Amino acid sequence: MVNHEVKPLAAGLYFVATPIGTARDITLRALDILASADVIAAEDTRSMKRLLEIHGVPLGTRPVIAYHDHNGDKVRPRLMAYLAEGKSVAYASEAGTPLIADPGYDLGKFARQEGVLVTAAPGPSAVIDAMTIAGLPTDRFMFAGFLPNAKNARRNAMAELGDIPATLVFYESPKRVAAMLQDAAEILGEAREAAVCRELTKKFEECVNGTLGSLAMEFAERSVKGEIVVLITRRAEGANEEFDTEAELRKALESMSVRDASDVVSKASGQPKRKIYQLALALDRERKG
Secondary structure, eight states, rough: OOOOOOOOOOOOHHHHBBBOOOOGOOOOOHHHHHHOOEEEEEOOOHHHHHHHHHHTTOOOTTTEOOOOOOOOOHHHHHHHHHHHHEEEEEEEESBBSSTSSSSTTTHHHHHHHOOOOOOEOOOOHHHHHHHHHHOOOSSSSSEEEEESSSHHHHHHHHHHHHHSSSEEEEEOOTTHHHHHHHHHHHHOTSSEEEEEETTTTTTOOEEEEHHHHHHHHHHHHHOOOEEEEEEOOOTTTTTTOOHHHHHEEEEEEEEEESHHHHHHHHHHHTOHHHHHHHHHHHHHHHHHO
């Protein structure tokens, strides 16, 4: 256990990254800020108090205030009042880096508008951890957060992201990951490489690599728990540029149904099944008309 020397902090808002699993992943500077701040705001106050207890950071009489998606509009004025009084306020999400799929954005925005110091103690992030271990390209990536719950909205969102020349990174619920992977395989192409990272830094950490098609099949038969990050590699540049999609579809439609022809050509070309299916429908109507 480290003895944290309490030193006065300059008035301002301090975003503090907290562990995503293993408690010892927190930085020394983060602990110093948590030991010194006049006020602590947290997405989950129970998790925060437990973290302080683990690391021997005395809370004393300092307030620990819950600040999350459901109470942000009501609690934010209270935190802004502390800042206006010249207090130091430390804010931490339940796990990981604040503002990454977390309710701290508006708090930081309002603080900056009021001319308040806004700074951060960087640290753990599930996005970066997953990128590090997944084995997919890291030179360029896009964090897309959580996809919509509704199937059609989720599929439309994937279609919009599909051609972005970067590794795509999503947070996902264990209850929806199977459906998400199935949609991704159909929209982005079954052959596209991907990874599912689960329970990062925790006892049952797991990273499963494969194509979207293979992962969709695997997770359709699995019941999983925990926090999940899904990564999907970019569409290969120049992949099958010489592949004549329309000609191959016309040929396939001579002996197959629209759905079967779409499946075959999608796999052969590496192109999203939805895109191929729409083209196959149009060609089939033309052929029959």
